[in-house]
Amino acid sequence: MPTTRIPVVFIHGLWLHPDSWKPWVDLFNDVGYDARNPGWPGDSRTVEEAREHPERVAPYGIADVTEHYARFIASLEAKPIVIGHSFGGLIAQKLLGMELASACVAIDPAQMRGVLPLPLVQLKAALPVLGNPANYRRAVMQTPEEFHWGFANAVSEEESDALHAKYVIPSPGRPLFEAALANLNWRTAARVDTRNPDRGPLLIIGGGRDRTVPEVVSRAEYKLYRKSPTVTDYKVFDDRGHSLIIDHGWKEVAETALEWLVSKGQGPSAARGEVPFQGATPGPRTQGPRPH
Template identity: 45%
Template sequence: MNHTPVVFIHGTWLHALSWESWAERFASRGFLAFTPGWPGEAAAVGESRTSAGAVAGIGLDVLTDHYAGIVRSFDTAPVIVGHSVGGLIAQRLLAADIGRAAVAIAPAPLNDIALPDASARLWTPDRADAEPLVTLSPRQFHRVFANTATAQESDRLFERYVVPAPRRLLDDLGHASAARKQHAVVDVANPDRGPLLLISGQEDLLVPDSATRAAYKQYGDSTAVTDLKQFADRAHSLVIDNGWRFVADYVLGWLDEYGLPSRHGWREVTPSGRRTSCPGRHAGRRGW
């Protein structure tokens, strides 16, 4: 039996260290957990804050190609788990048949999905500021990212995980005046891709639940497995705040349901036909 690899892709304003608890949890269940950073990302959060110039010019195309190369490098196709921008990349890779299954947690919007104005403004850098990196203050992080956490927890998360984001990447996402770039376009109709799980937090201000539900609906014509799980009272910080384990354990259960255990040989699984969190829609017909 081989171990199933899992590649975790972190999102904007977070360091790769943000997956530390997930990696430990998945490894304890027998998965091979990998948390590769962005191109040029420093190994430590502190260094990423003080010497972040290497990531300043990163756009969505570079980031997508970077993770495509990593996922393709495995002898056994891995599961891809992404948060925020990482969730968008995970969907794009899976749609291109790169990877065995994907989980997109509070994913940045794909295709023509528009964010509400209030959320779009949160993503949009101050155009009067020409700096190539966009930073969040502890207060901003608590207000827009970890809004369901206490101030004390938010400050702890900020100190451990938060780093500047490339302005170019935010522009590529096209949340405001900029057009969404090609690497934000996902083939939602591919019937042969692996299973996909979309996850949202219903108190998320950066990527509201409505945007994730809109993405789910775009997959409606595909016969491939697509599921949606909505977590009440959770914000964009749902992968790092004190409720992260509930999300991680749901993902582990979902992988097991579709025949993606930590040790594997290929086996066919008939999905249970369970309803997702979105009434009136069933999972697709294929599972691995």
């Protein structure tokens, strides 16, 4: 029999194993969704195995990963909600623009074509990969020091090191090069259909202390949707870094996403209906729903 539970597909970004979404998957399943975290092509079953075999993920770029998730979505019984972080947030938006998802939450989404800000702090965070052109065809592992500086800078070094040990894996360098050169390549895979009038609702979440995807980049991405007639909302967690989906404050972010989904009629069967989305209340660091 077809399931009545709404599918949710979680998409991780660079340097995180799919298991990094497990607390989110458990939470979403507990409230009535059918949550999955299938991983990128080439991902290994465990963090340890992924570290031993970086060559498995090395060849893949943005288009490959998007295609991989599109095939996974095609195997589901219903159009899913997609939730992505970092490059997963970029890919989630691509899937939404392709009308393969019913709604999307993009958290600290990686650069897409059309985003112009490129803060120095972001360049510094990406330099260990972009500084060596040979990394285009390699998988690269962040050191604990690099991870704490650019990814988990808003938490203590002790927590950062624990997160690194638990979740960090080698990831392909190719997506970073593709995003960095997106505005110079009109055929880039880092392109999103931001004007599709038939796509579902979108929430973009930024971190005010993020160095990997600074908040100015997330905000610029949101502004690319200004001509879209469909729902696009924006929320900022001022004191959070790029690790906001895995560190000690992950549940606040997850509950914000849940609240927003319910407010857009994308709640689980027991919670469907329109309720106010408090995260979109206008203020100095948030944008409310776009007129439509």
